[in-house]
Amino acid sequence: MSASLLHNSIPAAADNTTAVVLECQNLTKAYPMPKGLSYVVLENLQLSIAQGEFVSIIGHSGCGKSTLLSMIAGLNPISGGNILLNGAPIKGPGPDRGVIFQSPSLLPWMSALENVLLGVNQVFSHESKLTRHDIAAYYLSRVGLEDALHKKAKDLSQGMQQRVGIARAFAIKPSILLLDEPFGMLDSLTRAELQDSLLEVWNREKITAVMITHDVDEAIFLSDRVIMMTSGPRAQIGDVLNIHLDRPRERKEVLEHPDFYDYRGHLIAFLEG
Numbered sequence: 001m002s003a004s005l006l007h008n009s010i011p012a013a014a015d016n017t018t019a020v021v022l023e024c025q026n027l028t029k030a031y032p033m034p035k036g037l038s039y040v041v042l043e044n045l046q047l048s049i050a051q052g053e054f055v056s057i058i059g060h061s062g063c064g065k066s067t068l069l070s071m072i073a074g075l076n077p078i079s080g081g082n083i084l085l086n087g088a089p090i091k092g093p094g095p096d097r098g099v100i101f102q103s104p105s106l107l108p109w110m111s112a113l114e115n116v117l118l119g120v121n122q123v124f125s126h127e128s129k130l131t132r133h134d135i136a137a138y139y140l141s142r143v144g145l146e147d148a149l150h151k152k153a154k155d156l157s158q159g160m161q162q163r164v165g166i167a168r169a170f171a172i173k174p175s176i177l178l179l180d181e182p183f184g185m186l187d188s189l190t191r192a193e194l195q196d197s198l199l200e201v202w203n204r205e206k207i208t209a210v211m212i213t214h215d216v217d218e219a220i221f222l223s224d225r226v227i228m229m230t231s232g233p234r235a236q237i238g239d240v241l242n243i244h245l246d247r248p249r250e251r252k253e254v255l256e257h258p259d260f261y262d263y264r265g266h267l268i269a270f271l272e273g
């Protein structure tokens with residue numbers, strides 16, 4: 001198969017000269033309430049994410065993080081403003097967005113390979129069956145599942161199922177990855193292993209990513225930028241922290257980096273403030 005199908009040539013670092021992939025302009029979301037009232041979760045939120053950036057979003061429970069991500073995914077209608085993906089307004093879900101939820105929701109009776117192929121077959125329908133198989137198998141092997149391609153999803157551990165979820169999202173070669181607390185249900189050891197796997201495959205592809213997390217260490221380890229949301233209602237972006245740690249990153253080096261505890265202190269102070 002052609003190498004271009006397996007490897008993106010997206011620039012490694014996002015800077016001011018890099019193209020904007022995602023833009024939220026005056027984004028507002030209000031949920032209807034009884035008696036004709038509405039609950040304004042987000043109001044006039046502005047957010048711009050450059051190509052190849054890995055951005056995490058943190059904020060208190062209920063501030064509207066999942067609401068924001070679900071609107072970018074096209075699964076939740078916006079109430080005001082705009083969300084532009086590669087300059088075009090988002091009108092609904094689409095394969096240009098790879099979504100990784102806390103629970104991967106695989107089809108339990110299908111193998112790991114078949115689950116990944118569901119998306120690959122749709123997006124690469126013009127490719128041969130062999131090429132589509134190779135794409136799915138490649139991404140499963142990148143997340144450490146080369147020996148589990150034919151195992152049924154129902155027979156995989158929770159961590160392995162989430163690995164399939166990661167492979168499935170990367171394999172469709174989306175413009176942007178949307179991760180909603182992807183490791184929230186895993187024990188701490190599995191969580192660290194999955195973070196390493198995600199980073200390993202992300203380092204090769206540098207697909208623009210937006211991740212919601214409650215874990216400040218995870219946010220620092222994975223991100224170029226951490227966005228801190230104020231508490232709702234009418235949540236906004238309260239602060240932004242740029243993470244200037246070299247890539248590729250190793251967990252031990254990040255934890256021992258002299259700036260790590262400053263970053264951590266900054267994020268925790270915001271959350272406690």
Ligand SMILES: Nc1ncnc2c1ncn2[C@@H]1O[C@H](COP(=O)(O)OP(=O)(O)OP(=O)(O)O)[C@@H](O)[C@H]1O
Binds near residue numbers: 039066232
């Ligand atoms: N479909 C809905 N209808 C009405 N209100 C909703 C709906 N979905 C979410 N909300 C409310 O909007 C607010 C934001 O919810 P959201 O799930 O986006 O927050 P969050 O920051 O992701 O929370 P958490 O960190 O706990 O996952 C909450 O007050 C929630 O109760």
